[in-house]
Amino acid sequence: MSFSRALGQGRLEEAYALMSAEYRGRVSFEEFKRQLTENPQESLEMGNALAHVKGEPRQEAVLRYGDDEELRLTRDGERWYIATPLVDFYDQSTPRAALRTFVRAMERKRYDVVMRLIPDADKEGITTERMAEAWAGDGREDVERMLENLRAHMDAPIEVVGSRATMPYGDRVRVQFVREGGTWRIEDPE
Numbered sequence: 001m002s003f004s005r006a007l008g009q010g011r012l013e014e015a016y017a018l019m020s021a022e023y024r025g026r027v028s029f030e031e032f033k034r035q036l037t038e039n040p041q042e043s044l045e046m047g048n049a050l051a052h053v054k055g056e057p058r059q060e061a062v063l064r065y066g067d068d069e070e071l072r073l074t075r076d077g078e079r080w081y082i083a084t085p086l087v088d089f090y091d092q093s094t095p096r097a098a099l100r101t102f103v104r105a106m107e108r109k110r111y112d113v114v115m116r117l118i119p120d121a122d123k124e125g126i127t128t129e130r131m132a133e134a135w136a137g138d139g140r141e142d143v144e145r146m147l148e149n150l151r152a153h154m155d156a157p158i159e160v161v162g163s164r165a166t167m168p169y170g171d172r173v174r175v176q177f178v179r180e181g182g183t184w185r186i187e188d189p190e
Contacts, residue, residue, distance in 0.1 A: 004050035007043060012036060069100075092117065092183035095158045095165040099175060102186055103150050106135075106143065119178050119185045146189060149173070 006015035016024065016032050036043045059075035060083070072083040090105060090113045091097040098117060105113035111128035118126060135143045153169035158177070165177035165184070176187040 001050050001053065004047045007036070007047040008051070090116070092185065095160060095167065095177040095184050096154075098177060098184035098186055099150065099154065099158075099167065102189060103147055103154070106147055116183075117186050119180055119187055122187065150175070150189065 003015055003018045006012070006018065012033050013029070016029050019027075019032070061073040061075075061080065063071045063073065065071060070084065073080045074083045075081075090101045090110075092101055101113065102117050105111070105117070109132065111131040114131060115123070115126070115128055149170045153167075156167050156169045158165050158167040163179035165179075167175045167177070169175065175189045177184050178187055179185075
């Protein structure tokens with residue numbers, strides 16, 4: 001693989017040029033180089049792993065549609081197939097899916113779905129009726145502001161460490177995620 005050879009031979013400009021235009025738009029060459037040089041062991045391990053890829057490459061495509069939804073396609077031979085579970089309207093399989101689900105459920109006032117996103121330890125005293133009352137009243141402006149901020153940062157990086165994840169967004173706020181019972185839940189969207 002060209003990328004692993006370029007890394008292994010210290011040709012960082014060449015490795016950077018193999019990154020997508022979207023990535024290069026988000027991450028400068030200086031930042032790319034800094035990440036690699038500050039983490040030499042991890043860079044070496046990644047380069048070695050990529051040089052020994054097993055199996056055939058798998059082709060995938062991602063299409064954006066609607067309200068910033070994604071449709072993943074995979075190629076099998078000459079045909080493309082839909083890989084996204086389209087009818088799973090409120091997906092919690094990843095932290096980002098749980099975040100999209102939270103925003104969609106709040107927009108549609110689907111408090112039953114919001115309840116599924118709350119970790120079990122945080123559910124005490126919370127009901128769908130209380131949510132509807134609280135978020136339809138005086139707190140509505142705060143909820144709208146939070147949702148607007150989340151929509152604007154929907155593609156912000158999410159750091160996953162085991163069964164916990166964090167997504168910083170906006171001015172010093174963050175979303176905390178926890179994996180519970182095989183699904184991702186949101187501890188506090190701030």
